[in-house]
Amino acid sequence: MTQKQLEDYLWGAANILRGMIDAADFKQYIFPLLFFKRVSDLYDEEFQLALEESDGDLDYASFAENHRFQIPKGCHWEDVRKKTVNVGEALVKAFNGIEKANFELLHDVFGDAQWTNKRRMSDEKLLDLIEHFSKMNLSIANVPHDIMGEGYEYLIKKFADDSGHTAAEFYTNRTVVKLMTQITDPKSNESIYDPTCGSGGILLSAALHLKEQGKEYRTLKLYGQELNLITSAIARINMFMHNVDEFLIVQGDTLDSPQILENDELKKFDVIMANPPYSVKKWSQSKWMNDPFGRNIWGTPPQGCADYAFQQHIMKSLKPETGRCVVLWPHGVLFRDIEADIRKRMIEEDYVDAVIGLGKNLFYNSSMESCLLVCRMKKPKERKGKIIFIDAKEELRIERTNAWLEPQHIKTISDAYWKFKDADGFAKVANNKEVLDNNGNLSIQLYVKQAANTIEYNTEELIAAVKTGQKQINSSMENLFTQLKNIGIEA
Template sequence: MKKKSHISQSELESYLWGAATLLRGYIDAGDYKQFIFPLLFYKRLCDVYDEELSEALEESDGDQEYAALPEQHRFQIPEEAHWNVTRTKVRNVGKTIQDALRDIEKANPDTLFGVFGDAQWTNKDRLPDHMLRELIEHFSTKTLSLSNCPEDELGIGYEFLIKKFADDSGHTAAEFYTNRTVVHLMTELLEPIPGESIYDPTCGSAGMLLSVVAHLKRQAKEWRNLRLFGQERNLLTSAIGRMNLFLHGIEDFRIVRGDTLAYPAFVEGDHLMKFDVVLANPPYSIKQWDREAWASDPWGRNIYGTPPQGRADYAFWQHIIASMKARSGRCAILFPHGVLFRKEELSMREKLIAHDVVECVLGLGPNLFYNSPMEACVVICRMDKPKERRNKVLFINAVNEVTRERAQSFLTDDHIQRIVGAYQAFTDEDGFARVVGNAEIREKGCNLSIPLYVRAMTSPTMLILEDSDKYGQNPLKQAIIKWQESSKVLRESMNCLFEVLADAQMKGDCQ
């Protein structure tokens, strides 16, 4: 087989996004992923199969039977389902693709069953033959073998595509994409180690599971013995997650499609499986869930009570706590701030504090929830706190630790290092972090709102004075920056005032 040239990262990204642009005018941008991801994975499987076949032929002096043996290949590709066969079809191309994908799934039932999703390939009104042929020819311009495109590089390209689709698909993006810098921060806070079990109950495209792998790779530690588990309600999204892990070279994992609250997938006998690390960004305040069933949950997850019908956040929170190992279990959950102070969830918060599993409440800046301006928080829970951290909660106000460029908000490495450093130190830092005893939290009505305990000390006046020597270089730009900073401080102060008033009202109601 003729050796192909290595594909650079920029070439790969241009190639992948070029496939998506061919769909413009035929289908909505939010639907691109239904067709592009399966075709990409299909092409990759066939090119790697061919590469393995060539290597086996070379080492066996051309023995075709030996090269075709199942043990020579990671995945089996039936001859009639190969990309090169599909490429020759000029009519009913959609049905040809659909049949090929199903044949590959059937040939690999233990690993690939259902992995290609359920896109309607045979709808010629949306996907005419000529357009699908253009798409196939576009993907055929590069050979996605391991030598041309190693797993880590293709994985990065796939993540690029996931983010591009998230950018194009508006509010639905949060279903399968979480800001990767926030995921990185959450992983760093939990410090996963080799051999641990990692679980995401609402795993989306599996970005949080992959973040743990990347964390260990950066530290040059063993990552292949991680045990990765995820559940995802949306069929397409769960398929994207599985493809994502495969394209990153990870095969030892379990991602199951299903509703975590109604039908938890990972159980042992009559109880939930327990994990070392749980990372999660549950869907925000969903209303369509079976509250009545939760009230008498057969898995015993209603530890602290039954959440209101209009907000299932505490159902996910309790599911996560019930899924953590008694000694090593720890979690990081990305939530909207409302879970920290909403009155309708007060009784469950009181039990959370009494249980002493909340270790850290971290407030992040705005726009870090994907396609939403709302500020996010990360709650860290630990089943067996170190003795010196018991009956205490660390509050970190990192609302100013955020950067925004080209309409995208993210955390820089410096932001992440500062936050992780404060968490590891677990001590007071003026205007940034404070350790608060559970008794004080109870005095404040079990309100976990961060500004009640620690307020950012940014002063717009001081910022202007400190930068006065730069002010003349670009006065309009600097004035806008100062105005934004001042507005942020004002907003935070007003939020704190409203929370104090709500706290006072709560106490009055209790009395």
């Protein structure tokens, strides 16, 4: 099965639901059904292989050891397909049976959609969906893991496009994720964590990064926490679809109740990459003041903006020797006065490694400009006491409201980060004292000065554009006055 065939097939399922439910809700029905079909076809494939190995021994073919996931009697795709009434009820029974039989791996993986609400999802519509998915065999032989994983990511992206403002809750621009991964450069055997993991794309990028380099990626240990139940289920399915087994994704509020612990303390990680929800207003600020995990290392952020609560959580979760992180933020985290004391403490302790300004429209479904805040727990000797500022807002491709980084943009930005040298109008290495003298303000324009000739050129271009615009306005006004006069109105 080709990538294009799979993508068309998957998107065809979403089109069946159009007009029935809101586009933002497609994912809670399509993803569980897709996973159910994949698991069932995988079980059949494994069963057939075991039959061939054992010369037709049915008992042997049913042994749990021969299957990645267990499917109890009556819970297979074909069992549900036989139903013509109360289809939602049959699906829930199958989902519950599979989750219980594979509790450690699959508990809550099918989410909590209203399958039995016939006003929302009729038997006829469910039968249409089931028959659509039944047309394709999703075994590994027919759809290998890499094609399946890419198809799943395609569907996540399409749902994000359809979901309006809610897309940011589960999708981060994958070209920005690629850049984040180039900067943290995960290694085999390392632990990777995303405290607000959405659909899991940032975590998977670490595995794909190593895979592209021909290095061992299966020894990576991936960890994530996600507030939304449906989204956390999507993230776990995403891992399975990419054939990644070494992961732990939990559901819950990271600030209020972090769940990835070790010896009753926050677990420490080599690499953290994240795109937290920005400017969260409803969070437990009072609880943070006496945080049982000691995450208020530099102070308590304002109630109206939890950005530095997430940032401190991330810093507290890094290993002291190897820990490094990159976080996608709006520019406000760099300069807001109300957080200046927290920022200064972070700079004084020499954790801030780089600030990279990105162009507009890279936050999903938002025109806002974004930035990457890069930190290291222990900098290499040549980077100690210094921060590199990179103004990469022009390094992007933009079409209408969509923007992304091309491979050459990613290379230009990551090369500048790793070279750690001044580049006229693009990058500047500043020492911590200079930044602290600016009251801890990390705004890129304070340090990266635009080249003089560029400013002159832009000014001349702007003046020319203004003159052209003025001529057009004058011409339009003259035309308007003439038409008014012709109908007897004196302007």
